[in-house]
Amino acid sequence: MSLQVVEAIGFVAALLTTLCWLPQAFKILRERQTAGISLPTQIAFTSGVACWLVYGIALGSPSVTIANAVTLMTSGAILALKLRYG
Amino acid sequence: MSLQVVEAIGFVAALLTTLCWLPQAFKILRERQTAGISLPTQIAFTSGVACWLVYGIALGSPSVTIANAVTLMTSGAILALKLRYG
Structure with missing residues (x-):
């Protein structure tokens, strides 16, 4: 597989x-x-995404940082809604 | 942050x-x-994890490959259960 195809995937x-x-x-x-x-799934996933965000910032990786910043917003929103609606 | 701390995160x-x-x-x-x-979330997530698995194999990255192989099993199971129970 060419590197372009791999990066596209x-x-x-x-x-x-x-x-x-x-x-x-x-x-x-x-x-x-x-x-x-x-x-438990939503708490663990949101915590994990927050760790990935810290990891991305610490490594200076824009792709890891941006992807996990976006995911943290939606995952955090789903967690907040779960806590609200039970 | 030391590299060990970053990798631990x-x-x-x-x-x-x-x-x-x-x-x-x-x-x-x-x-x-x-x-x-x-x-739609479960289909997109499972497809995305499958793409990460192909990416990990193509890059020869054991951590990306193993993490996404495990996630594909549980995410695929959740998708199959969603299709079954509606």
């Missing part, structure tokens, strides 16, 4: 795993229902 | 964002209820 991967949380956040805002979402 | 980040899906999968297996989980 990485870019698609980053887009998908970053933006995928938007439909979940909008679904909760629409339905106000979070009973099916696991609180 | 990266390791904790990888553990959290990899293993966090287990409680969600077990919750669904217990409750057989997935109405609150967004199907």
